[in-house]
Amino acid sequence: MTDFTMTINGTAVSSASTFGVINPATAEVFAQAPACDRPRLEEAMAAARTAYLTWKTDDKTRRVVLREMADALEAATDRLALVLTAEQGKSLGDARQEIGHSVVWLRYYADLETPREVVQDDEHGFAEVVRRPLGVVAAITPWNFPIALATWKIAPALRAGNTMVLKPSPFTPLTTLLLGEVWRDVVPPGVFNVVSGPEPLGTWMTGHPATRKVSFTGSTAVGKRVAASTADDLKRLTLELGGNDPAIVLDDADPEQIADSLFWGAFVNNGQLCFAVKRVYVHERRHADLVAALAARAQAVRVGDGAEPDVQLGPLNNKPQFDRVRDLVGDALAHGAVAAAGGKPLDRPGYFFEPTILTGVTDGSRIVDEEQFGPALPVVSYNDLDDVIERANASEFGLTASVWSPDLDRASSVAARLDCGQVSVNVHGGAVRPDLPFGGHKWSGIGVENGPWGLHGFTELQVLARPARQALSGN
Ligand code: NAD
Numbered sequence: 001m002t003d004f005t006m007t008i009n010g011t012a013v014s015s016a017s018t019f020g021v022i023n024p025a026t027a028e029v030f031a032q033a034p035a036c037d038r039p040r041l042e043e044a045m046a047a048a049r050t051a052y053l054t055w056k057t058d059d060k061t062r063r064v065v066l067r068e069m070a071d072a073l074e075a076a077t078d079r080l081a082l083v084l085t086a087e088q089g090k091s092l093g094d095a096r097q098e099i100g101h102s103v104v105w106l107r108y109y110a111d112l113e114t115p116r117e118v119v120q121d122d123e124h125g126f127a128e129v130v131r132r133p134l135g136v137v138a139a140i141t142p143w144n145f146p147i148a149l150a151t152w153k154i155a156p157a158l159r160a161g162n163t164m165v166l167k168p169s170p171f172t173p174l175t176t177l178l179l180g181e182v183w184r185d186v187v188p189p190g191v192f193n194v195v196s197g198p199e200p201l202g203t204w205m206t207g208h209p210a211t212r213k214v215s216f217t218g219s220t221a222v223g224k225r226v227a228a229s230t231a232d233d234l235k236r237l238t239l240e241l242g243g244n245d246p247a248i249v250l251d252d253a254d255p256e257q258i259a260d261s262l263f264w265g266a267f268v269n270n271g272q273l274c275f276a277v278k279r280v281y282v283h284e285r286r287h288a289d290l291v292a293a294l295a296a297r298a299q300a301v302r303v304g305d306g307a308e309p310d311v312q313l314g315p316l317n318n319k320p321q322f323d324r325v326r327d328l329v330g331d332a333l334a335h336g337a338v339a340a341a342g343g344k345p346l347d348r349p350g351y352f353f354e355p356t357i358l359t360g361v362t363d364g365s366r367i368v369d370e371e372q373f374g375p376a377l378p379v380v381s382y383n384d385l386d387d388v389i390e391r392a393n394a395s396e397f398g399l400t401a402s403v404w405s406p407d408l409d410r411a412s413s414v415a416a417r418l419d420c421g422q423v424s425v426n427v428h429g430g431a432v433r434p435d436l437p438f439g440g441h442k443w444s445g446i447g448v449e450n451g452p453w454g455l456h457g458f459t460e461l462q463v464l465a466r467p468a469r470q471a472l473s474g475n
Contacts, residue, residue, distance in 0.1 A: 004173070006034050006196060007180025009047035010189025013040060019198060021174055024089040024315040025305035025350045031087070033173040036195040038204065041165075044193040045210040048136040048163040051190025056133045056161035059114075066110035066159055068186045074103045076182045082307070084147065084175045089314035089351070090269055091306040102151035105450075108434035109155035112452065125468050131459035133161030134236055135212035138205040140226070142218045143169035143317050144272040144373075146176050149240075152438075152449045153215045158191065160458040162213070165193045167202055169218075171318045206230055213458065216240070217274075220397075220443045227446070238447035238457050241440060242371045243399030244278045246392040247428055248414060249290060250385070250405035251283035258404050258426065259293035265402065265428030267301070267355055270313045271375045272321070274444075275400040275422070275429045279368050280379045281388045287381040291340050291359045294379065298341035298355035305350070315351040316374055322351035325374030332358050332367040332378065342376070363391050371397065385414070393419045398441030402428040421448070 005012035015036055020029035036044075055062070073080075081095035088095070120127040139153040146168050157164055168176035173196035180194035195201065202222075206214050206229040216226045217240040230237050247262060249255075266277035282290045306314035316322040322345070329343060342354030356376040361368055367378045382388040392401065398420040405411040408425060415423040421439045424430035432438055432450075439448030447457050 004031065004033050004177045004196075005181065006036060006040070006044075006177060007184055007192070007194045008040065008044045009051075009193070010184055010187070012181070012184070013043075015040060015197075019170060021087050022171075022318070023086050023350075024317050025307070025352075027319070027350050031174055033170070033177065033196045035197040036201055037197075041195060041201065041204055041208070044165045044195050045136060045208055047190035048165050048193055049210050051188060052133075052135055052163045055158075055163055055188065055191050059161070062159055062161065063110050065187055065191075066106050066155060069183055070103045070106035070110065072182050072186050073099065073106065073179070076178070080147070080175050080178055080182070083178060084172075085306040085314070087172045087174045088143065088146065089306055089317050091311045091314055094269065095306070098145055098148045101148050105148075105151045105434050106155045109159040109455065112159065112455065114452070114455070123468050125465065127463060127465045130462045130464055131160070131456060132462050134458060134460055135162060136210045137162045137164045137213045137215055137458065138208065138211040139164055139166040139215045140202050140205065140218065141166070141168050141176070143171035144269060144274070146172040147179065149217045150176055150179065152217075152454070154192065156449070156455040157213075157215065157458045158187075160455050162458050163191045163193075165195060165205060165211075167195050167197075167205060170196070170198045202226075203229060206235075207233075209233065211235055213237070215457075223445070236457075236460070238439075238449065239445045240274065240438075240449060241399075241443060241445045242373075242397060243274050243440060243444050244369070244371050244395050244397040245275055245400045245402075245420070245428070246395075246418075247277045247280045247402045247404065248388060248392060249280060249282040249286060250403065250407070250411065250414070251285050252407060253286060253404045254406070255282075255286050255290035255293045259290065259297060261427055262404065263294055263297040266377045267298070267313065267375055270316060271377070272317060272373055273429075275432065277377065277402065277428050278371060280377060281382050281392060282379060284381045284383045287359075287379070291357060291379050294377065295341035295357045298357050301355050303346065303352060303355065313355065313375065316353060317351070319351060321374060322353065325353050325372055325376055328367045328370065328372050328374075329353075329356055329358070329376045332361050332365055335361075335365055337361045337365070337367070337378070340379075363394070369395070389414060389417050393417075396443040399444035400424070400429060402426075402430075420444070
């Protein structure tokens, strides 16, 4: 692999030291990434602060630049997809899809109309609500969708007039570093900076006095630390955190009909998706059939190195995550669960785990109560709908949920009782779109991304009030 450099003030910057990046399909280091030290972070912050003074003034330019960023990213899809697969593990098709998704987000925000919000304009006076950018945004992303989740921040933050210093996860820094490279000639210097490195780089960024907003996607545990680090300075904060998303299958749902969609709602990206289905509750009359239908799909999935043709699911991204999934599945099996499919690591190098369907589990077991973030799905039976709604809500998390039934009214009334940021009927994650807000309730986050609501998160309100023109002219 070629050299990977950071982007600071529009130029390529390397570092005194580097760290190894592992291909999860082989468990071997295949590239080195720069480890940003304190002086280089200071340069990035200073560049972002200076660039902000000009960037915030011209919305027309910002729209043009966002469109150019979309075009440049689209043109670089093949190159970036290869690197994304190598560092993340997902299939090449999924990597291309992730980059395509990011292009869509950039174009959506380039084209988003931001109408003036005039509250009063009459003979008594004029009052307008103005949304002003915040300044330098410190953006921090996880390893599951490094490019898509970064773009959820980059596009609205830049469109709103902020500048950014972005830091990817040390497990997947390379594609994000390439983003900086791809946009070096497109974005004015200092507007978009990319740094990489292990902790304490993120801590330096969230605590940095130049940072006016922290936009963080990652685990709830780290999100809480990030929130604490912003308190002293009263920095603005958006947190997109973990989930334990339930799917509730009603007694009139047809298991065979829903199985494909439900399966991929759980196993997309090998289950490493914040809003993947993490636990299925199915009425006891449908339980056996649904377990069989999901198990058949799990056994048919083609698992392998994402760079090989026709592979559907790759390895888990990293060793700690692999260990976590193995431990959670092992704990469930040790406590009486049955693996209707899978249940163990694949016998090959890399962090591969069999797509696993677990039955004989219920609330109170770790695999049901915790976020597994991997290819292992517990299917829990219930017989009382009110009770299962309570169980679905009895979680510290509240990211997304789904309800499955041919009776859309009945499903919608169940959906309305679920405590989470998004709930969809007969599909999971069906409302994750550029034009709809995405965010979690409870421990799943603070604030939202996407749509005009996501853009508003990168602004602060200002009221502009003045007397009526007639008052000045004496009429
Ligand atoms: P993580 O919290 O371990 O790391 C996320 C990012 O934070 C990484 O870039 C990491 O280097 C950085 N970081 C670590 N310690 C930090 C600190 N003290 N200060 C500042 N930054 C720090 O999460 P992860 O393991 O990379 O990602 C998986 C988690 O992310 C899961 O819990 C998943 O649910 C969550 N996630 C949430 C969403 C969402 O939109 N809600 C999306 C994707 C992933």
